[in-house]
Amino acid sequence: MAQAFFGGVHPNDMKAATNEKAIEQLAPPAQVVIPMSMHFGAPCTPLVKVGDHVKVGQKIGETRGLGAPIHASVSGEVVAVEPRPYSMGGDMMAVVISNDQKDELSEEVQAPADPNALSVEEMIEMVKNAGIVGMGGATFPTHVKISGGIGKVDTVIINGAECEPYITGDHRTMLERPEQIIGGCVYLAKMFGVDKVVIGVEDNKQNGIDSLNKCIAEKHAPVVVEPLHCRYPQGGEKQICQAITGKQVPPGGLPAAIGCAVFNINTTCAIFRAITQGMPVVRKIVTVSGSGVIDPKNIECPIGTPVSNLFDACGGLKDGTYKLIMGGPMMGMAQYTADVPVGKGTGAMLAFCENEEQTIENPQCIRCGRCVSACPMHLEPLMLYQYTKKNMLEELDAAHLMDCMECGACTYICPARMHLTHQFKVGKQLLKNKMAADKAAAEAKKAAEEKKEA
Amino acid sequence: MTDYKNLKLIATSSPHIRNAENTKSIMLDVIIALIPALAFGIWNFGFRALTVTCVSVIGCIFWEWLYRKILNKPQSIGDLSAVVTGILLAFVCPVTIGYWQILIGDFFAIVITKQLFGGIGKNFLNPALVGRAAMLASWAGSMTSWVTPNTWAKVVGSNADITTAATPLSMLKGDDIAASFASLKDTYSIMDMFLGKIGGSLGEVSALLLILGGVYLLVRKVITWQIPVCYIATVAVLTLLFPRGGAGGVEWMLYNLFGGGLMLGAFFMATDYSSSPITAKGQVIYGIGCGLFTVFIRYFGSYNEGVCYSIMVMNCFACLIDRNVKPTRFGVVKSDKKEAAAK
Structure with missing residues (x-):
């Protein structure tokens, strides 16, 4: 058992609702809405216009700078290219495709003659063209992570912790598609030139661990499965590195700084499909669960499926549903409409109708220090909260607010029900604004001095 | 099927779930942990131990309620922290302490130490201990007259003659x-x-x-x-x-x-x-x-x-x-x- 990280919390995992339900294919939706930003970086430029006919896997969005291309997930006619509601809040340029239900595959999707004969550069190119991003939710472009890590990385980690409550998509993938995971690991090992890949899995998924081990034994793959303590946020990138290697990623650094690269289970599957079939990311496994869902399920659906279609496939929502969450309950985003579409980073869609929030009026910190012992980044949330409230930006920076990854462990454990994480998001924005203002002031001063000298 | 257009949704920041433990349940646990010692106090010193504790608890709740009422602040007595303070202050007094004396101790504990600094979580001193220190400074005699164990003090009336x-x-x-x-x-x-x-x-x-x-x-x-x-x-x-x-x-x-x-x-x-x-x-x-x-x-x-x-x-x-x-x-x-x- 790998050593755990410092801190963390142990919420009820709520996975029993869906962890024994096989992944179902969603009945093809009549329309998909594909937003032009499903990755970390600038939004893509749409390549199609209204009236165009598109096929599955056809590239419809090209990157500008850091990012990943976007592909059509169904075949049919483009009926709109316009801003639509989007899971990160507000609207985002989206390509709306009316599904002709023919499911024609684009000619652009070409399987290589011999996937095992590809060079490292060719493999990275295929990952890039397939539009693969971190499917765990961070959506960092995978080809950037691979090409940036080659030479520095000696430990490739596959993140199968799935530590957020409710979500079971990765678990089901381990049970139903272990060959894709292990296959993807083999290609990753090849790209990084390492002789071993480690898959970290929380020990509440013992049958998933067994399934992976069986597949590894059959294929004699250079992969080991490391059972991890069941604790949130075990699946945080820095936490899983710490659990597996014992090393800590330096502040503000990437896992590559300690020789690690971390990929999600479903990202690994996507790499496998891209390299063996040339298939881009057009489908996503989403766990639809929560107290407001009548029949919770794991569903695989085309990217861009409106979430209302997912709920319909699960028997609809219960009366009194007050919250829709895209992602897990700890870090997911609450949605204000059911029109938002499934993106590349959507692992779950939750609906709540009971008193999950347990909010109270006028919360008062009692200084119990539970947040301090829960913070996996070794921060003091109660202090950060006070500094933010009082706009004490220098103290806030000195207390390393920017190290906070907004995992929500402090807020979950807080007996006084303080809105800590929310306040830290505000505080981070205040700090960013201040840094920008400081920079602008310094530049203005410099320009004025230069002018003087001239 | 569900009418998605008319859902009444709230959109708040993550996380969306909370641990069941809250301030009140913590205070309740402290009260439970103090009950055996209170029971022993009653057995050792008589029912006055119970009445002193009850008066102290009521005093603490009253002062907190009154202070927040007068200053028009949201009421906080429901968090049970005043009850804990009341029990603890009674615990550090001799069983023969006068009821009115402990009410004044409660005032120092709740109003001076806790509420004037902003209420729960803001006091930098332990309220019950300040209450005791204030009482000791005021009535050094009655705060240091200790009843012989197993002599029951009278619940009402003078305990001056007690050993x-x-x-x-x-x-x-x-x-x-x-x-x-x-x-x-x-x-x-x-x-x-x-x-x-x-x-x-x-x-x-x-x-x-x-x-x-x-x-x-x-x-x-x-x-x-x-x-x-x-x-x-x-x-x-x-x-x-x-x-x-x-x-x-x-x-x-x-x-x-x-x-x-x-x-x-x-x-x-x-x-x-x-x-x-x-x-x-x-x-x-x-x-x-x-x-x-x-x-x-x-x-x-x-x-x-x-x-x-x-x-x-x-x-x-x-x-x-x-x-x-x-x-x-x-x-x-x-x-x-x-x-x-x-x-």
Whole structure:
């Protein structure tokens, strides 16, 4: 058992609702809405216009700078290219495709003659063209992570912790598609030139661990499965590195700084499909669960499926549903409409109708220090909260607010029900604004001095 | 099918789930942990122990309610913290204390110490201890008249005629420690001390039941081990190493541990969230500090008992400890720190 990280919390995992339900294919939706930003970086430029006919896997969005291309997930006619509601809040340029239900595959999707004969550069190119991003939710472009890590990385980690409550998509993938995971690991090992890949899995998924081990034994793959303590946020990138290697990623650094690269289970599957079939990311496994869902399920659906279609496939929502969450309950985003579409980073869609929030009026910190012992980044949330409230930006920076990854462990454990994480998001924005203002002031001063000298 | 256009949705920041534990449930756990010691107080000193405690609890709730009513602040008595303060203040008073006196102690605890600084979580001193200190300063006589164990005090009416006894701690002091310690051993066996069949404050006498309550709080994760263990261990080590009056170290240590308010202080007073440090490391320092001051006051001070003042002194250091004892930043390993220091 790998050593755990410092801190963390142990919420009820709520996975029993869906962890024994096989992944179902969603009945093809009549329309998909594909937003032009499903990755970390600038939004893509749409390549199609209204009236165009598109096929599955056809590239419809090209990157500008850091990012990943976007592909059509169904075949049919483009009926709109316009801003639509989007899971990160507000609207985002989206390509709306009316599904002709023919499911024609684009000619652009070409399987290589011999996937095992590809060079490292060719493999990275295929990952890039397939539009693969971190499917765990961070959506960092995978080809950037691979090409940036080659030479520095000696430990490739596959993140199968799935530590957020409710979500079971990765678990089901381990049970139903272990060959894709292990296959993807083999290609990753090849790209990084390492002789071993480690898959970290929380020990509440013992049958998933067994399934992976069986597949590894059959294929004699250079992969080991490391059972991890069941604790949130075990699946945080820095936490899983710490659990597996014992090393800590330096502040503000990437896992590559300690020789690690971390990929999600479903990202690994996507790499496998891209390299063996040339298939881009057009489908996503989403766990639809929560107290407001009548029949919770794991569903695989085309990217861009409106979430209302997912709920319909699960028997609809219960009366009194007050919250829709895209992602897990700890870090997911609450949605204000059911029109938002499934993106590349959507692992779950939750609906709540009971008193999950347990909010109270006028919360008062009692200084119990539970947040301090829960913070996996070794921060003091109660202090950060006070500094933010009082706009004490220098103290806030000195207390390393920017190290906070907004995992929500402090807020979950807080007996006084303080809105800590929310306040830290505000505080981070205040700090960013201040840094920008400081920079602008310094530049203005410099320009004025230069002018003087001239 | 569901009407998605007319869902009444709220969109708030993550996380969207919360642990079941809340301020009220924590306070309720503390109250439960104090009940065995209260029951023993009743058995040892009579029903007046119960009535004094009840008056103190009602007093604390009343003052909190009144203060917040007058200042038009949201009511907070529902969090039960005033109840805990009320019980703790009663526990550190002699059972013969007047009802009106404890109401004034409640005023100091709730209004002066807690509410004037902003209410729960904002007080830098332990409210019950300030209440006791104020009462001791005001009525040194009635705050130090200790009923002989197993004499029941009258619930109403004067208790002036009741037999009083010296507490074990007062017999560990004085000019001739050897003689008074010998007479203490004759009066109370170590077992009496441990069980609580001794004179003293209403709720502090039974070390056994207070430890039981403390263990309950540890099991329920209401408190962590750092403060009580470091506090008691510091007192134990110092009294073991430096016995007085020619007594054996172990014997001297046990009389010191079980006499006075050490167990009540270590498990229930020093662990008060708002007046103790927030980091585990800070709590170790704080616990050791409490232990040092307790022994210093008992050995060199003019008071017999040092628990109350030692915790209050360390309360004042808690903020300083929090400022200087920070968790190590994630990703900064020891060798990096040394390099940074070398630069």
